[in-house]
Amino acid sequence: MADNDISAREDPDAYARLSVCVDIVLMGVRKGAPCALLLRRGVSPFAGHAALPGGFVGAQEALEDAAQRVLRDKAGLPDVRCEQLYTFGEVARDPRRRIVTVAWLALLAPAAIEAALEANPELLCATLDVPDSDGSGDIAVLDSAGARLPLAFDHEQILALALERLRGKLDYTAVGFDLLPPFFTLRQLQDVHEAIRGTTLNKPAFRRRMIDTGWIVPTGTRETGTSHRPAELYCFRGLS
Amino acid sequence: MADNDISAREDPDAYARLSVCVDIVLMGVRKGAPCALLLRRGVSPFAGHAALPGGFVGAQEALEDAAQRVLRDKAGLPDVRCEQLYTFGEVARDPRRRIVTVAWLALLAPAAIEAALEANPELLCATLDVPDSDGSGDIAVLDSAGARLPLAFDHEQILALALERLRGKLDYTAVGFDLLPPFFTLRQLQDVHEAIRGTTLNKPAFRRRMIDTGWIVPTGTRETGTSHRPAELYCFRGLS
DNA sequence: CAAATAGTGTCTTTGAGACAATATGCC
DNA sequence: GGCATATTGTCTCAAAGACACTATTTG
Numbered sequence: 001m002a003d004n005d006i007s008a009r010e011d012p013d014a015y016a017r018l019s020v021c022v023d024i025v026l027m028g029v030r031k032g033a034p035c036a037l038l039l040r041r042g043v044s045p046f047a048g049h050a051a052l053p054g055g056f057v058g059a060q061e062a063l064e065d066a067a068q069r070v071l072r073d074k075a076g077l078p079d080v081r082c083e084q085l086y087t088f089g090e091v092a093r094d095p096r097r098r099i100v101t102v103a104w105l106a107l108l109a110p111a112a113i114e115a116a117l118e119a120n121p122e123l124l125c126a127t128l129d130v131p132d133s134d135g136s137g138d139i140a141v142l143d144s145a146g147a148r149l150p151l152a153f154d155h156e157q158i159l160a161l162a163l164e165r166l167r168g169k170l171d172y173t174a175v176g177f178d179l180l181p182p183f184f185t186l187r188q189l190q191d192v193h194e195a196i197r198g199t200t201l202n203k204p205a206f207r208r209r210m211i212d213t214g215w216i217v218p219t220g221t222r223e224t225g226t227s228h229r230p231a232e233l234y235c236f237r238g239l240s
Numbered sequence: 241m242a243d244n245d246i247s248a249r250e251d252p253d254a255y256a257r258l259s260v261c262v263d264i265v266l267m268g269v270r271k272g273a274p275c276a277l278l279l280r281r282g283v284s285p286f287a288g289h290a291a292l293p294g295g296f297v298g299a300q301e302a303l304e305d306a307a308q309r310v311l312r313d314k315a316g317l318p319d320v321r322c323e324q325l326y327t328f329g330e331v332a333r334d335p336r337r338r339i340v341t342v343a344w345l346a347l348l349a350p351a352a353i354e355a356a357l358e359a360n361p362e363l364l365c366a367t368l369d370v371p372d373s374d375g376s377g378d379i380a381v382l383d384s385a386g387a388r389l390p391l392a393f394d395h396e397q398i399l400a401l402a403l404e405r406l407r408g409k410l411d412y413t414a415v416g417f418d419l420l421p422p423f424f425t426l427r428q429l430q431d432v433h434e435a436i437r438g439t440t441l442n443k444p445a446f447r448r449r450m451i452d453t454g455w456i457v458p459t460g461t462r463e464t465g466t467s468h469r470p471a472e473l474y475c476f477r478g479l480s
Numbered sequence: 481c482a483a484a485t486a487g488t489g490t491c492t493t494t495g496a497g498a499c500a501a502t503a504t505g506c507c
Numbered sequence: 508g509g510c511a512t513a514t515t516g517t518c519t520c521a522a523a524g525a526c527a528c529t530a531t532t533t534g
Contacts, residue, residue, distance in 0.1 A: 020340055063328075
């Protein structure tokens with residue numbers, strides 16, 4: 001409730017106003033590894049560090065609308081689903097002033113990653129390297145040359161949480177399909193799962209499991225341009 | 241990232257300040273059903289409706305600290321773990337002014353429920369009735385007489401999400417033990433699981449599964465005061 | 481001994497991993 | 508035909524549901 005007379009009387013800071021922003025983790029799979037789109041900061045604090053695209057929440061703007069606005073304005077992606085990740089509100093997370101940030105997770109298919117990189121040339125695609133696949137929560141954020149990329153604020157923590165969330169949902173929801181083109185082979189689907197989990201999977205078991213979920217439908221067409229037997233193309237069925 | 245020069249320039253509302261509060265879902269199991277502690281509002285809007293205990297976040301107060309303060313001041317519970325649930329920020333969720341709320345979930349053992357009800361006589365313990373166990377997200381909040389209890393703001397939605405989260409974590413984490421006394425029988429543990437899930441469970445399978453997790457340790461002592469064979473008491477082992 | 485619940489043993493089914501065999505398109 | 512990968516079949520093992528049996532305490 002937070003705002004009846006009682007709490008206002010009890011709490012001297014009842015009418016404090018805070019800056020609230022949204023930060024978006026734009027995550028995908030590229031070259032067999034999870035990746036995220038970041039912006040390089042030019043100004044202090046954390047000048048030269050990479051940061052999540054974000055923006056302040058307007059006084060008359062819903063949180064999700066703010067997230068969609070950032071997706072549109074900073075990545076040129078008008079229609080990407082995004083899901084709330086966590087809200088970070090440590091007092092000193094920004095050295096200058098108090099800012100609470102609501103972090104969101106958006107999943108990008110390969111084409112969307114390239115579209116965003118083209119729409120905003122300032123975006124860079126960082127690889128998320130996972131030292132251990134035990135979900136320890138520690139990740140390494142690497143630039144395209146494989147060098148460690150320092151992150152601004154608590155954004156490395158946000159990225160780690162995003163990857164952990166994605167892993168947790170991989171087996172129980174249809175999130176994997178947001179990371180693939182509309183038509184894909186079972187091998188591509190398995191590659192995505194393996195990239196996110198950081199482990200290899202058993203091929204027949206994976207195939208059985210995916211087909212048994214009913215999430216995917218064979219299209220009857222096959223991939224082309226291979227130098228070997230082409231695999232059947234599947235598409236996502238769309239429901240839970 | 242929400243606060244570099246670029247976003248400040250791009251966003252006219254960059255320096256808007258919002259009211260931020262925390263609302264706590266104090267959840268437990270009572271009489272074989274999930275329940276939550278609520279306060280009855282005396283003032284408009286939603287006078288007479290029940291609401292989650294909450295409070296504003298101070299300008300120099302971390303979100304989790306605000307949640308702990310509410311737990312202490314409104315329920316007399318100084319040391320209860322709580323976990324962030326979701327942040328609600330629709331513009332019109334409060335009819336008077338814009339308030340963003342960060343909802344938290346705290347799990348209470350039976351003794352903690354009674355302690356809170358005693359510490360703050362204004363608290364009432366509402367039963368969460370689950371029409372279907374299919375996780376549809378719809379719940380009925382009932383007072384002690386079994387009558388439907390109207391909830392203020394979007395708090396019914398918050399309660400539904402809390403129950404859904406609890407269900408999701410039940411099988412994969414040790415949350416069930418936070419809802420029980422320090423020493424408990426396997427039947428009590430199963431009752432808690434059945435109450436949260438809204439289904440019945442197979443006794444031998446449940447017993448096997450719980451012992452195999454390594455989460456619980458038999459104490460060698462037995463319950464007393466039964467009119468039949470007393471069950472062995474177990475305690476939670478404490479790690480993941 | 482009767483009642484009531486605790487606790488155990490066993491059969492069956494299901495689903496996943498391992499491994500290997502077969503199929504098929506391209507050179 | 509030979510290569511490389513797709514696709515399928517089968518064996519084994521682990522875990523859960525079903526069901527029935529044994530154990531133990533109170534009255």
